[in-house]
Structure formats: C-alpha cells, structure tokens
Amino acid sequence: MQRASNQETIGLSGVVTCGSPWGCPVCACRIYASRAQQITEAAERWAGELAERKDGAVSLLTLTVRHALGDDLREVRRVLTSAWRRMFQGEPGRRLRAALGIAHHVRALEVTHGPNGWHPHLHALIFHRAAPRWDALELVRERWRKIVGRMRPAATPSHERGADLRASHRSDYIAKLGLEVGSIATKAARSKGGRTPWEIAANAAAGDVDERALWVTYTESMHGARQLTWSKGARKALGLPEDDEDEEHAAEPPAMLVVNVPGEVWDHWSKVPGWTAELLRRARGSTPFLDCAEWLRRARAP
Numbered sequence: 001m002q003r004a005s006n007q008e009t010i011g012l013s014g015v016v017t018c019g020s021p022w023g024c025p026v027c028a029c030r031i032y033a034s035r036a037q038q039i040t041e042a043a044e045r046w047a048g049e050l051a052e053r054k055d056g057a058v059s060l061l062t063l064t065v066r067h068a069l070g071d072d073l074r075e076v077r078r079v080l081t082s083a084w085r086r087m088f089q090g091e092p093g094r095r096l097r098a099a100l101g102i103a104h105h106v107r108a109l110e111v112t113h114g115p116n117g118w119h120p121h122l123h124a125l126i127f128h129r130a131a132p133r134w135d136a137l138e139l140v141r142e143r144w145r146k147i148v149g150r151m152r153p154a155a156t157p158s159h160e161r162g163a164d165l166r167a168s169h170r171s172d173y174i175a176k177l178g179l180e181v182g183s184i185a186t187k188a189a190r191s192k193g194g195r196t197p198w199e200i201a202a203n204a205a206a207g208d209v210d211e212r213a214l215w216v217t218y219t220e221s222m223h224g225a226r227q228l229t230w231s232k233g234a235r236k237a238l239g240l241p242e243d244d245e246d247e248e249h250a251a252e253p254p255a256m257l258v259v260n261v262p263g264e265v266w267d268h269w270s271k272v273p274g275w276t277a278e279l280l281r282r283a284r285g286s287t288p289f290l291d292c293a294e295w296l297r298r299a300r301a302p
Helices: 025-046 073-087 090-100 138-150 171-177 183-188 197-205 209-222 265-271 275-283 288-298
Strands: 002-004 058-064 102-114 117-128 162-165 226-230 255-257
Touching: 002 102, 025 058, 025 073, 025 102, 025 117, 025 171, 025 183, 058 171, 073 102, 073 117, 073 138, 090 288, 102 197, 102 209, 138 162, 197 209, 275 288
Parallel strands: none
Antiparallel strands: 002 255, 058 117, 058 162, 102 117, 102 226
C-alpha cells in the first residue's frame, strides 16, 4: 500500500499490471493521465517556443467509417486503422500532406457502442508547419472515401460524415482524443445515443448478461490494438521521450510506502468482497500505518 508523491492518492503497488488501455480501468487511468500530459506538453510547445519557426497551428482531424448493428468490431477496427496507414502513402498522400501543411501528427483510436452497433473512430491531432489550404477538408474527404471503399465498400462513409477537420484549442486536446481520465470514472459517452466501453463494463458488473457479452466482444476485439500512435520523428521533434509503451505508462508512479501486505494475507483476503475497499479506507486515515498494521495483524489468513 503506497501514498503517491503528491500526498493525496493512496493505492496498491507490487501487484501485476496488464498495461491495457482498453479493458483495465486501473491501467487505463494511468495510461490516459500520462498520455494526456504528454499531448498537452507537445501541443503547447508547438504553439509556443516552436512557433517561432512554424505557424504553431494545431487542428483535430476526425475519421470514421460506415458501420451497422452486427458488424464485427475487430474487422471494422482493422479497416479503420489500415485505411489510416494508407491515407498519406504514395504521391496522393504526399499531396495531401502538403495541402494540410502537416509537420507531425498523433492519432488516437476510440470506440463507442450505440444503436448502430460498435463505432470505432480515429482522432488525429495535426501539428501544422503551414496553414492548411482552403480546400484541404474536401481533399481529405475524397481520399478517405476512396481508400475505405477499396478496402470494404460497405464501410464507405458519406461525404459529410466520413471526415471532419477543425482548429483545436488548449481546452479540448484531451477530450477530443478520448483521453479524459474522468471518462473512466463517469463512464459517460459524448456522442448522443452512444455508450463508452466503461458504461458497458459497469452494467456488466451489475449483472446484465447482455452487457457482459458486449464487454467480452469488446475486450477480445481490441486486444493488441494501438490506442495512440505518433508519426515518425514526432516525439523527438516535440521534446517527448522516445518510448511510448502502454506498460510504461501503466507503471506505478513514485510513492511512499504506507504498509506492507504479506503475500499470504493478500492471496486469501483479496478474494473477500469489500476487503480491499476497507484496507484503502484505513490507509487514508490519520494514522494509516497503525490502522492498517493492526487490522492486518487481526486479518491474518488462517
């Protein structure tokens, strides 16, 4: 049991972390918070100190594909991310990059569920070296529809709904990239009629059998997917660490030991409903070490 260096947060340490941003709320909170901080630093640096040799503009590009109830999430996700990789390849891709004035970008994958089934979509924060051309959005829409149509005709989006490009501001970098830590706690989706996977998880935990099936489908379909991807050289150019692995973001932050829980005690009592919550409650008390130590002494596994 440890207290974070800010002296405000109590948490468990020394337990295995999975490093999943998709199905683990504990790891996801740490990953979201770490990545949100890096993206904010990168965007502010680009608009600030690096703006002397660039215009400093940052835009948000949103891309989606057509989907329907019953569509396989893994397949739709594959089409979406594969289409993104082809977006800026070849001569057409080079012309599109020039039209957008792209220097770097960071792409986030997000999933919601609604009346039309699973809805995976991409948000890309674009760091411009020059202002986009006046017709840049039309060029993006045309190329996106063409690429998706070649891969899976049924997934071809409408001209208006497939892509959106707009200026992004300091207050909405994180929200629009789907990296709000609060979304895990509140579980609220931003889109009308849509639900986040965390809402589904909460309903599943409450005993909803249908929601459990959706949750299993979601976690299996998203396993191994990259949540956040930076363009080549972007992290270095923006002054960020080169490595960007989920496991590193999910690692335990520096903290101060409050009390040590023996392995045999943890193995036995962690399976008892409410035991971990009570341990955390005592660790937040005025004398956390004494409260926890005495309670653990009495809670030794038989």
